[in-house]
Amino acid sequence: MPHVAEWKKDEVANLKDLINSYEVVGMANLADIPAPQLQQMRRTLKDSATLKMSRKTLMSLALNDSEKAQIENLEDYMEGQPALIFTNMNPFKLYKILESSKTPAPAKAGSIAPEDIIVPKGDTAFKPGPVLGELQKAGIPAKIEKGKIVITNDKVIVEAGEVIPRDVASILTRLEIFPLEVGIDLRAAYEAETIYTSDLLTVDEEKTLADVQKAFTQALNLSVEAVIFNKESTPLIIQKAVSQSLNLALNAEILNEKTRDVLLAKAYAQMLALASEVSAKDENAVDDELKE
Amino acid sequence: MEYIYTAMLLHTTGQEISEENVKKVLEAAGAEVDEARVKALIAALEDVDIEEAMEKTAVAAAAPVAAAAAPA
Amino acid sequence: MEYIYTAMLLHTTGQEISEENVKKVLEAAGAEVDEARVKALIAALEDVDIEEAMEKTAVAAAAPVAAAAAPA
Amino acid sequence: MEYIYTAMLLHTTGQEISEENVKKVLEAAGAEVDEARVKALIAALEDVDIEEAMEKTAVAAAAPVAAAAAPA
Amino acid sequence: MEYIYTAMLLHTTGQEISEENVKKVLEAAGAEVDEARVKALIAALEDVDIEEAMEKTAVAAAAPVAAAAAPA
Amino acid sequence: MEYIYTAMLLHTTGQEISEENVKKVLEAAGAEVDEARVKALIAALEDVDIEEAMEKTAVAAAAPVAAAAAPA
Amino acid sequence: MEYIYTAMLLHTTGQEISEENVKKVLEAAGAEVDEARVKALIAALEDVDIEEAMEKTAVAAAAPVAAAAAPA
Incomplete structure (x- = not known):
């Protein structure tokens, strides 16, 4: 690897080491995770998995340079702020642990609603004021009742798969509705020459x-x-x-x-x-x- | 109750529920026969679907059973 | 059910549920009498306190009947 | 219930529910055979569609009383 | 179901549900006897409380009567 | 129930429910194989439409009261 | 359902529901084994109490009977 700084060589070697010493290598997206939550998640995983953030180019180099067949295809799943996860756990179990450690997060303008976002009917904490107009403008059925702003009906404000508009995002946050989830988003996992994508990894326990x-x-x-x-x-x-x-x-x-x-x-x-x-x-x- | 049982008995054997038959059965069963009651019974039964009336027990009864089974 | 009705009828009139009585009533009701079934009836009822068996169920049976009758 | 089980058994194996067969099975099962009950069994089953009677819940019989349980 | 009817029959007559007895009854009922199923029946019944299993059904079908007794 | 699960497994994978196959699966599952029960299983399933039998609620049959819920 | 049947089989024989065991049984049953599904099965079953799930099924099945008797 000519023209590569020494620390980068070390980093790639280190990643390669990890890739070769664990049976399962996951590609995750850490975008939008606030630092304290990320710390919390690292602690949760401490005994069962190792989380490694690095530059995309270095991760690519390490994956391509590994003797594990097919593992280089993991680079197709680099998204947002990618990170590698190393574990010997069943990848389905890894996915399950990561999913269950996700926490609710405020709506962000421009993100996709993971499921229908519903504003439930009932009292709000708002006193009558301009906020009523904002609610109505965002399409939320609201009126003033006994000196308070009240939402009159359950309202699906953003349907699953739709983009959350800016004004809606801000209203949702003010209503303390947190429709998003943040956490380590496992996009794909490699084990024994097979790449399992997140849709495959979803285990339906109820079923x-x-x-x-x-x-x-x-x-x-x-x-x-x-x-x-x-x-x-x-x-x-x-x-x-x-x-x-x-x-x-x-x-x-x-x-x-x-x-x-x-x-x-x-x-x-x-x-x-x-x-x-x-x-x-x-x-x-x-x-x-x-x-x- | 013997009048009713008699009516049910005749109904089951397919005999007419007539004064004569009712009396005959009651007498065979050793009952003292009250003519007026026999007449009243026969008149009252004219408008009653015996089969259906007897089945009503079953239906009424079946309902709570159904209810009991439902929540399972 | 003619055998059962006959037994109930005799019980109600206070007569003994004997072969002879059962046959007499069944014949009066125009039924063809099967000797074996008469004997089986009597044997089955021998150890039974009919009053108790009825009462047990009676209370029970009465309730739904009343209930059924009311809305009718 | 041994007479009924015998009838069910013969019905299942496709044998005729005759006096002879019923007795043979009961004896093989070590039961004391009561001729009258055998005859009564056969008489009672004569006009009965066994297959249907087996599957038909005796609602009328069992249910009235069940109903009583509910309001109690 | 011939195997289970046989078992019930033997249970009712108070006989042991042994290979020998089961075979004897099945043969009397004109059934072809499958040794393996006889053995399987007997093995399975070793862990089953027949009386209890029967009672459960009895409760369903007949016991409403008992239930009725309570409020009386 | 290991014999039943084995039969269902073989049925699902489209394999014949033969003595050999049943034994192979049971052994793979770490079960002690009882030859008689294997034979009994195969005999019992011979005339059975497995697909249909799996879906037919057996338990309803065991619960006459549930059946009573359908008064028809 | 072959993966579930395999799991139930192993559960019944008291063997661990491990990748190795599941594969062994599936192969013995002549199934093509999909590694991903084996792993998914095991992960899914880690949080499922099979014994409890079975208990619940049995209870649900038995409930109508109990329900009918219970209201007294």
Whole structure:
């Protein structure tokens, strides 16, 4: 590497070392993270991952110079203020940790709304004044009520994927609505010749939970339906057998120790039902006992 | 209640709920027969759909059961 | 349900639920009598306190009936 | 319930629910066989679509009482 | 379901649910007996409280009666 | 349930649910393989539409009261 | 669902749901293994209590029965 300052050579060598000694290398974007939060996140990651900020050119050099196949493609994911993350954790887990450490941040003019930004109906802290006009101008339904500015309806002020306009950003901040998230934004991660982009890395735990329950239900259904006996299915198969047998006995009016009370009760209930219809027509058609 | 059971019995066996039949069953069951009540019963049942009236128990009953099952 | 209704009828009139009585009532109601089912009925009810069985359910059954009747 | 289970068993294996078969199964299961109950079982099932009766919840029977539980 | 009906039948008659008994009943019911399924049935029942499993159903189908008893 | 999961797994990957395959998967999963249960599994699944059986709620069958919710 | 079934299988046999084990089972079941999905599965399951999820399913299934009986 001619024409390169000594410190830069050291830095590239250092990065290469890290690249070669960890199984997973992530490319993150640290843009917009305030310094204290970044400190906090470094502490969170301390034992599980190493975060390294550097110049884009140096990171490119290190990636291209590594003997790990395909890893140079990570440079395609340099965005904003890129940084490399080194870890031996499963990249999905790394992504999950990083996502969960993100914190809410104020709206910024020109950024993209990650989801619908809603201004909820209700009181505001604002006293009547010019702010009412600003709210209305930003498209927020507001009026004065009992000496306060009140938002009259829930309002989607910016839809997901739309750019946040300047006046809206400032109003949202004044309303203390923080629709953005800041944190280490993992754009892609490399492991064993594969690059996982952030869309792949998104793990849907709710779906996984639902799938686990679905699998269990399917297994129960199949074992009951096919009459395969195991610890879980056998009580259900017994219940199915008993329930079918009781149904048959009750429907065919077969008296035995399990059905007789129910059948007697059925007769009695039917009698009372019919009696109430009859006595509605003519009280004298039923005996005194039934009139009460 | 014996008058009602008698009506249900005749209904189930598919016999007419007539004065004669009602009396015959009641007597077989050892009941003292009150002519006026027999007449009143038969008149009252003329406008009643027995099958439906008896089923009402079931329907009324089925509702709370449904309710109980619903939140699950 | 004719066998059950017959049992309830006899119970209500205070008669014994015997083979003879059950048959008499069923015949009066125009039913074809199946000896085996009569015997089974009597056997099944032998150890049963009908009053109790009814009362248990009775209270129970009465409630929905009343409820059902009201809106009708 | 042994008579019912026997009927269900014979129905499932596709055998006729005849006196002979019912007795054979009950005996194999170590039950004392009561001729009258066997006959009553067969008589009761004669006009019944077993498949349908198995799946049809005896709502009327079971439910009225369940209903009672609710308002209590 | 013939295996489970057999088990229920033996349970009801108070017989042991052993390979031998299960086979005897199944054969009496005219079923082709699959040794492996018999073994699987018996193994599975070792960990199951039949009475408890049955009670749960009984509760559903019949026990409303018991429930009704409480407020009475 | 390991036998069922194995069957479902093989079904999903489109492999035959044969003794050999079931054993291979169970062993890979670190299970002790019981030959009888493998055979019972295969016998039980022979005539079953696995896809359909997996989706058919078995539990509703076990809960007659839930069934009662549909009064029809 | 083959990845989930594999996880459930390993859970049932008491084996660790590790990359190695998941791959081993999937391969035994004749599945083509997608490394990324294996890793995703494991990451997702780290925060899912399978035992609890199963309990909840079982409870939900049993609920209608309990519910019907309970209101007393």
